[in-house]
Amino acid sequence: MIKDIINTLNKELPATVKLVAVSKFHPFESIEEAYEAGQRIFAESRPQELLAKVRHLEEIRLERGDDYMADIKWHFIGHLQTNKLKMVLPYVSLVHSVDSERLLTAIDSWGAANGKVIDVLLEPHVASEESKQGFSPSEIYDIMDAASSDERRYGNIRFKGIMGMATFTDDESVIRRDFSALRDIHEKVRLSYPSVAEDFTELSIGMSDDYPIALEYGSTMVRIGSMIFGARNY
Numbered sequence: 377m378i379k380d381i382i383n384t385l386n387k388e389l390p391a392t393v394k395l396v397a398v399s400k401f402h403p404f405e406s407i408e409e410a411y412e413a414g415q416r417i418f419a420e421s422r423p424q425e426l427l428a429k430v431r432h433l434e435e436i437r438l439e440r441g442d443d444y445m446a447d448i449k450w451h452f453i454g455h456l457q458t459n460k461l462k463m464v465l466p467y468v469s470l471v472h473s474v475d476s477e478r479l480l481t482a483i484d485s486w487g488a489a490n491g492k493v494i495d496v497l498l499e500p501h502v503a504s505e506e507s508k509q510g511f512s513p514s515e516i517y518d519i520m521d522a523a524s525s526d527e528r529r530y531g532n533i534r535f536k537g538i539m540g541m542a543t544f545t546d547d548e549s550v551i552r553r554d555f556s557a558l559r560d561i562h563e564k565v566r567l568s569y570p571s572v573a574e575d576f577t578e579l580s581i582g583m584s585d586d587y588p589i590a591l592e593y594g595s596t597m598v599r600i601g602s603m604i605f606g607a608r609n610y
């Protein structure tokens with residue numbers, strides 16, 4: 377079942393689009409099943425759950441005495457508190473959900489202290505819901521100004537692109553408006569900041585219910601959970 381959906385998605389998605397399997401609230405066995413179907417990128421949204429799965433995999437490797445699932449990649453897509461960085465940053469290859477200057481600065485400091493450059497996406501807020509976190513477009517450009525100016529802020533951050541969510545609605549025109557706004561921010565950064573543009577290639581938009589629309593707006597990464605793994609038991 378999981379395998380069939382992964383295969384179908386791989387046929388449907390353009391070769392330039394990465395499939396990020398959102399495994400939050402699903403057991404490790406589901407991740408193994410997807411991995412067997414060729415899936416390599418998995419995303420979690422809670423530090424504790426990510427860490428539990430990483431540790432579980434380490435235990436399996438110890439038992440087996442090999443490097444089981446050696447090329448699995450973890451992404452982080454949830455709200456990240458600055459006191460939880462050490463539970464997340466050592467294990468993930470990309471943080472999608474950097475939604476404040478405070479968090480960005482904390483990640484940069486962690487990278488400096490640990491001799492690492494962290495790949496991140498910036499999350500602007502474009503959806504209509506008040507509750508959703510994220511930057512205003514102008515805050516994104518301020519960060520890019522600081523990163524590309526002579527002061528060269530954020531030396532331990534690699535800016536990989538933009539992540540975003542559309543308003544939760546059945547109104548397709550609203551979803552299109554939101555994806556269009558996210559695409560415009562991504563493009564404006566690429567055009568206005570040539571020194572970061574080389575790395576700034578990713579546009580992480582599209583989930584189970586709206587990824588076909590996101591593809592029309594230039595998505596390079598779709599984050600799909602329930603369609604692959606089924607409904608989540610919160």
Ligand SMILES: *Cc1c(COP(=O)(O)O)cnc(C)c1O
Pocket residue numbers: 398400421453454583584585599600601602603
């Ligand atoms: C849970 C989650 C997803 C996956 O949502 P589905 O509707 O299950 O595909 C994608 N992105 C983020 C940020 C999430 O928290």
